[in-house]
Amino acid sequence: MTVKPDEIRAALARVALPDGKNLISADMVRAIQVADGAVRFVIEAPSPEIAKLMEPVRKAAEAVVAELPGVTTVSVALTAHGPAADPPKGLKIGGHPKAQAGSLKPASVQRILAIGSGKGGVGKSTVSSNLAVALARAGRRVGLLDADIYGPSQPRMMGVSQKPKSPDGKIIEPLIAHGVTMMSIGLMLPEEKAVVWRGPMLMGALQQMLSQVAWGALDVLLVDLPPGTGDVAMTLCQKAQVSGAIVVSTPQDVALLDARKALDMFETLKTPVLGLIENMAVFTCPHCGGESHVFGSGGVAEEAAARGIPLLAQLPLDLDTRLAGDGGTPVATADGPMSTAYARLADRLIQGGMA
Secondary structure (H helix, E strand, C coil): CCCCHHHHHHHHCCCECCCCCECCCCCCEEEEEEECCEEEEEEEECCHHHHCCCHHHHHHHHHHHHCCCCCCEEEEEEEECCCCCCCCCCCCCCCCCCCCCCCCCCCCECCEEEEECCCCCCCHHHHHHHHHHHHHHCCCCEEEEECCCCCCCHHHHHCCCCCCECCCCCCEECEEECCEEEEEHHHCCCCCCCCCCCHHHHHHHHHHHHHCECCCCECEEEEECCCCCCHHHHHHHHHCCCCEEEEEECCCHHHHHHHHHHHHHHHHCCCCEEEEEECCCCEECCCCCCEECCCCCCHHHHHHHHHCCCEEEECCCCHHHHHHHHHCCCHHHCCCHHHHHHHHHHHHHHHCCCC
């Protein structure tokens, strides 16, 4: 028996709030997902202050849903999106980069890891967000910089929408989501607004998001690069003391052609490649259990072996991962096979002194 979202909402309507409303009537429930008895959803508080008081409500919501027939596990995330604030007066994002002596690497950040790909659509941003969450769950102090200026997706994947604050119009306060400190150009603009900038504007935005954001003390800052081998990746590797790079690719021949270009770029820029990640390696049918290699098989593993670099992970094409990313609660926040896979990847980086 499969529990339905309407049944979950009916159960959550029994969870009362101090003001007399319930979770449903107060419109606090987001992104209900059901897969093989595993239920995930988000409770969105109206403000961070209220969210701090709602842990008992989160536990009560988890308990009432766990009692429903057909439910095997329940994972409830508590967030506080709140209304988007107006951009702080005097703070502008973009513009030509300013002359700056020394490195762009923030002094409070121990190491920067670049996560790149030769082409779009291989799941680089999904890997970045879930790896950031997995590292945070492992006890690391983690930052996530969405440097994909033209196509920022981390705000949606990490479930944040409010604009960062800047009390003095210069220093930007990053947001915190799922234990990760994060910043993205997508937080500064309406979601549907296109970024129509030439190269120098991109460089100015990257400089600001590295040197004007109050990142705080971090063990590692993951930088979700744009696809390809352009200005942003070049500037980051040349000016920010990047500790290493990870390249994400699918097994498909076309994707590997471009992944090789990304590997060559990092080699040219003298940035150590920590390893390759094969994403969408296999699809397991949820109905019959049969496996299909939709994008081919073994290509990334062969490339890693040929180059003598580690194959860090082989991640499947997974529906839960897509649903979780669209819902703003990365799959690595919950328990399950994909969360375990990302935990193993995080542990491998930590044990190798890379994160």
